[in-house]
Amino acid sequence: MPLPDISVVIPARNEGAKLAPTIQSIARTRTTEARVEFVIVDDASIDDTVACLVAAVPELLKEARIDIQVHRLEEQQGIYKTRNHAASFASGEILFGTDAHVRFSEGWDELVLYHLAPNRVLSGTTAVPGSPFRGYGCDLLIPFMGTSWNNGPVDGVAHVPIAPCHATVMPRELFNRLGGYDSGMILYGAGEAEFSIRAWLQGADVMVVGDLLVEHEFKPKDVLANFIDEVRSFWIHNCIRFGFLYLSELGCMQMLRYYSLQYPELFSEALHRVNESDVWQRRAFLEEHQRRPFQWLVDYFGMKNQAGGEII
Structure with a gap:
């Protein structure tokens, strides 16, 4: 039986030249024969995000078994609506939602294919370049309705309340059944937490994979x-x-x-x-x-x- 395709969906706004190295890194750290497509939606950037990516596409396509889609929104929609747009263009059976400035650990695709199930959302483990920090998904803070990092550690897989946006994996059918991210959320904040809580309450499981590292470049303070x-x-x-x-x-x-x-x-x-x-x-x-x-x-x-x- 052929392995399912994986769609890596990335919203981007004013990311300049960061996207191409991200795509290249994700493509090169696969260890299975799964085909991977990258679906990039530019959220009305005012820099050269699209131009930089389009210029890099011919070289990127030399990586085996990848496809690249690039779409642009003419008016800024915010991170959650942009993620929904990206998911709507995806053709893979599996969605891996991430950001424009990440690196995945070697064999990330093998871990996804092994641990994913029809009614399961996976969270990657968040790492920070040059730091021992590890975030094993997030906990919910009430009444703030924000999040804090779960510092684990996690050996194997474990249930976690919230999967962060830059490291969220699920079957595309589950994403569609849940209705995607809440379109009532404006620009930024709380959308990833709401999505994971909704997944839990509608009967899905959210599980962090300890060995699935997503190295994320956070904004300077x-x-x-x-x-x-x-x-x-x-x-x-x-x-x-x-x-x-x-x-x-x-x-x-x-x-x-x-x-x-x-x-x-x-x-x-x-x-x-x-x-x-x-x-x-x-x-x-x-x-x-x-x-x-x-x-x-x-x-x-x-x-x-x-x-x-x-x-x-």
Whole structure:
């Protein structure tokens, strides 16, 4: 039986010349005969991202058993909608969602093919160049509705609440059945956590693979701080939306209190934007389709709130 194809889906915005080395590295670290396609969607970059990639394609295609698709959005959609666009163009049976500035460990494809199952999301282990850091998926922080790294270690595979966007693998059929990333999330923040929680509640498993390393080049601290400042109002919106989708009424009140105290200058605008959205229709839809209640997930992972208390 032929091995299934793998589609590596990458959203990109203002990534310049970083994409070509990423593609080359991923292609060269395979150890199986699986065909791999790269689906790149440029999120309305204002630099030379597409030009750099197109110029590199003839050389990249000399790598055996790869194909490359390049698509461009004319208006910025944000990381989650761009990931959905990339997935919609993919033809492989398996989706490996990642970023434009990563390196995969040798034999990544063999690990994916061995551990993946029809109702399973895999998380790669996050590494940082030149650092001993390892992130074995992420934990959920409540009422912040953000994430923290699970520092493991993990020998083999283990259940984890959240798979990070740059290291998320699943059957394409499962991605489609889950509905992709929440299109109500704006630009950046909370979308990867919401997707993994939704996968859990709809009956899938999320598992981190200890040996599947994804070396990720994170933004320098000053660049990251400026970026977060630019997207903070949208990020707060996304976290509140995330909480409204899954938390109890008391949990939602706790979350709102947290954000009103932490970000009083941005809170009202974010809350208004959430209330003007489809959040309550979306919650009703999710509750109709989920097989597990949110409390099941809390109990399964023994989740506590950020103060170490019970989640209400």
